[in-house]
Amino acid sequence: MAAPFNYDIVTMTPEEISEERRVFGGLTQSVRELNEATLRTTVDAADAEAITAEIDALTARLRARQIEGPFGVAITQEGQVRGHGNAVVGLRNPHAVPLVIERSGDGRAWSSFELNGLFEGPPTLVHGGVTALILDQIFGEAAADGGHPGMTGTLTLKYRRGTPLGKCSAEAWIDRVDGVKTHVLGEMRDADGNVTVEGHGIFILPRWAREQQAAEATPPRYE
Amino acid sequence: MAAPFNYDIVTMTPEEISEERRVFGGLTQSVRELNEATLRTTVDAADAEAITAEIDALTARLRARQIEGPFGVAITQEGQVRGHGNAVVGLRNPHAVPLVIERSGDGRAWSSFELNGLFEGPPTLVHGGVTALILDQIFGEAAADGGHPGMTGTLTLKYRRGTPLGKCSAEAWIDRVDGVKTHVLGEMRDADGNVTVEGHGIFILPRWAREQQAAEATPPRYE
Numbered sequence: 001m002a003a004p005f006n007y008d009i010v011t012m013t014p015e016e017i018s019e020e021r022r023v024f025g026g027l028t029q030s031v032r033e034l035n036e037a038t039l040r041t042t043v044d045a046a047d048a049e050a051i052t053a054e055i056d057a058l059t060a061r062l063r064a065r066q067i068e069g070p071f072g073v074a075i076t077q078e079g080q081v082r083g084h085g086n087a088v089v090g091l092r093n094p095h096a097v098p099l100v101i102e103r104s105g106d107g108r109a110w111s112s113f114e115l116n117g118l119f120e121g122p123p124t125l126v127h128g129g130v131t132a133l134i135l136d137q138i139f140g141e142a143a144a145d146g147g148h149p150g151m152t153g154t155l156t157l158k159y160r161r162g163t164p165l166g167k168c169s170a171e172a173w174i175d176r177v178d179g180v181k182t183h184v185l186g187e188m189r190d191a192d193g194n195v196t197v198e199g200h201g202i203f204i205l206p207r208w209a210r211e212q213q214a215a216e217a218t219p220p221r222y223e
Numbered sequence: 224m225a226a227p228f229n230y231d232i233v234t235m236t237p238e239e240i241s242e243e244r245r246v247f248g249g250l251t252q253s254v255r256e257l258n259e260a261t262l263r264t265t266v267d268a269a270d271a272e273a274i275t276a277e278i279d280a281l282t283a284r285l286r287a288r289q290i291e292g293p294f295g296v297a298i299t300q301e302g303q304v305r306g307h308g309n310a311v312v313g314l315r316n317p318h319a320v321p322l323v324i325e326r327s328g329d330g331r332a333w334s335s336f337e338l339n340g341l342f343e344g345p346p347t348l349v350h351g352g353v354t355a356l357i358l359d360q361i362f363g364e365a366a367a368d369g370g371h372p373g374m375t376g377t378l379t380l381k382y383r384r385g386t387p388l389g390k391c392s393a394e395a396w397i398d399r400v401d402g403v404k405t406h407v408l409g410e411m412r413d414a415d416g417n418v419t420v421e422g423h424g425i426f427i428l429p430r431w432a433r434e435q436q437a438a439e440a441t442p443p444r445y446e
Contacts, residue, residue, distance in 0.1 A: 023268045030278045031261045035317040037285035038254045039294055039308060045246045051281050055253045058274050062260035070340030070347060070388055071262055085262060085343050087350040094258040095318050095341045117293030118318045120308050121360075124293060127310040128375035129359030136352030137344075152351035156379045162429075165293055206385075 008074040010082055017076065024092055031094040036116050088137035101138060107146025107174035109138050114167050126163040131188050131197045134170055139184040139201040142172035148182040150203035163188060163196040172201075180204050231297040233305055240299065247315055254317040259339050311360035324361060330369025330397035332361050337390050349386040354411050354420045357393055362407040365395035366426040371405040373426035386411060386419040395422075403427055 012020070034055075041048070071085025071092060084092040089099045097119075101111045113134075121127030136152055143150055172186030181202050188197040235243070257278075264271070294308025294315060307315040312322045320342075324334045336357075344350030359375055366373055395409030404425050411420040 019268065023271050024264075027264075027271050027275045027278075028261055030275045030282070031258060034278050034282045034285070035254060035258070037282045037289065038251055038317050039313075039315055040289040041247075041250075041285040042288045042290060043285060045242065047284065048246050048250050051284055052250045052253045054277070054281055055250075055257050058277055059253070059257045059260045061270065061274055062257070062264040062266060065265045066260065066263040067265060070343045072343075072346045085340055087342050087344060087353055090262075090343075092262050093341060093343075094261050117308055118316060119310050120293045120295070120313075120316075121310060122374060123295045127356070127359070128363070128378070129356030130310055132355035132359055132378060132380075133350070133352030136350070136355055140351070151345060151385065152380075152382045154379070154381050155351070155355060156377070157355075157375075158377050159375045162374065 008072065010074045010076050012076070021091060028092050028094050035094060036118055039117055086137070088133060097134070099134065099137065101141050103141065103145040105145065107142055107148075108172070109141040109145050110169065110171035111138060112167070112169040115163075115165050117165065120165060122162065124165055126165055126168070128159060131159075131163060132157055135172070135186055135188060135197065135199050136201070138170050138172045139186055139199065140203055142174055142184050142186065143182040143201075143203040146174040146177075146182070148174070148177055148203065148205070150180075150182060150205040153181065153202040153204040155199065155201045157197055157199040159197050161190075161194065161196050163190050167191040172199075175200075180210070231295070233297045233299050235299070244314060251315050251317050258317060259341055262340055309360070311356060320357070322357065322360065324364050326364065326368040328368065330365055330371075331395070332364040332368050333392065333394035334361060335390070335392040338386075338388050340388065343388060345385065347388055349388055349391065351382060354382070354386060355380055358395065358409055358411060358420065358422050359424070361393050361395045362409055362422065362424040363426055365397055365407050365409065366405040366424075369397040369400075369405070371397070371400055371426065371428070373403075373405060373428040376404065376425040376427040378422065378424045380420055380422040382420050384413075384417065384419050386413050390414040395424075398423075403433070 074082045076082050084090050086096060087093060088096055090096040097113050099111045099113050101109050103109045115126050119126055119130045136155055168190060170188045172184050175183045175185045181204055184201045184203060186199050187195045190196050297305045299305055307313050310316060311319055313319040320336050322334045322336050324332050326332045338349050342349055342353045359378055391413060393411045395407050398406040398408045404427055407424045407426060409422050410418045413419050
């Protein structure tokens with residue numbers, strides 16, 4: 001897909017990328033499970049304090065070597081966007097569900113996933129803002145999949161009913177393209193397939209990104 | 224504030240609540256720091272795998288005693304909503320920023336907070352969906368603060384510019400109340416005070432919650 005930002009190029013072999021996915025994807029998934037256990041635990045205070053101290057020690061070990069600042073986004077040599085830090089889909093982000101998003105190749109994106117108590121708002125229900133977070137990501141991926149990557153310009157969501165925690169799915173598709181504005185429609189569904197939230201988004205490639213693209217005599221080649 | 228749901232009542236002394244905040248709030252904050260360190264670490268694979276094994280062991284210790292299912296929401300004996308599991312503000316939720324939200328008492332809510340790389344979308348910028356997640360929570364708190372608690376009915380956001388990661392603030396206020404619909408306006412600001420996102424939300428108390436409230440001859444007393 002076209003890159004709307006001036007991404008770094010990752011120069012790793014496929015084997016290195018696969019190993020990174022196994023090791024650091026595995027670390028991140030373990031931390032996700034720790035998050036959920038932290039939320040639900042009822043161990044006594046002494047145990048909780050001992051575990052807190054051990055967590056602090058592990059954090060210090062991880063911080064012994066780290067990148068500066070946020071994770072950022074890069075492009076692989078094969079031209080794939082590498083959003084490992086992304087708050088919704090990031091392989092390396094413990095907050096990410098993570099969503100595994102499928103794409104049609106012509107402007108449609110969808111995903112099935114499970115939301116646990118970490119995503120709760122009203123009792124037993126998905127937080128309304130979490131639904132917005134997920135739909136924003138899927139809407140943007142639908143726009144990009146149709147060849148129109150951009151940033152969220154507007155997002156309008158209608159909440160039809162509560163979304164119970166558990167299995168959910170979401171889907172988005174390009175409705176129409178109007179100059180620099182790509183209109184996307186989409187919806188969230190609960191485990192029974194009921195539409196719980198309907199949405200409309202407009203995605204826009206920022207002017208500075210358009211200028212950057214225009215300044216490139218030839219598209220970047222990722223080789 | 225009026226309780227829109229049939230919450231459990233927490234029967235803890237103020238001292239027990241304070242101790243729980245210190246111990247389990249502390250555990251959760253340590254896990255938040257582990258999340259951020261996990262995202263940014265560049266330790267070698269052997270270290271990452273050893274740390275993963277230690278995290279899995281801590282998760283097992285936390286799971287030795289835990290509540291069933293999601294955290295839920297309760298009410299203290301003083302009538303305070305206790306949303307410790309909430310995805311945005313929850314003391315016990317490692318995903319929560321957590322936002323500390325201030326309220327005017329007449330339908331206005333605001334918060335200042337810092338968003339690190341765990342909340343990234345485009346490089347160096349807050350994920351557009353994270354902005355939606357935060358505004359949804361603050362909008363709902365403004366509605367509740369004005370005596371009109373409810374669930375998100377619609378949420379409309381206009382993204383004026385990217386929100387850089389770092390210090391941010393958000394504010395929301397009741398614009399008008401139209402029967403069961405409470406209209407809320409609000410905005411997100413960056414560290415320099417620029418409005419980055421403007422929003423409008425309609426919050427609605429679900430019919431089943433209105434019926435439940437109407438069925439109570441007298442308001443619940445939390446004592």
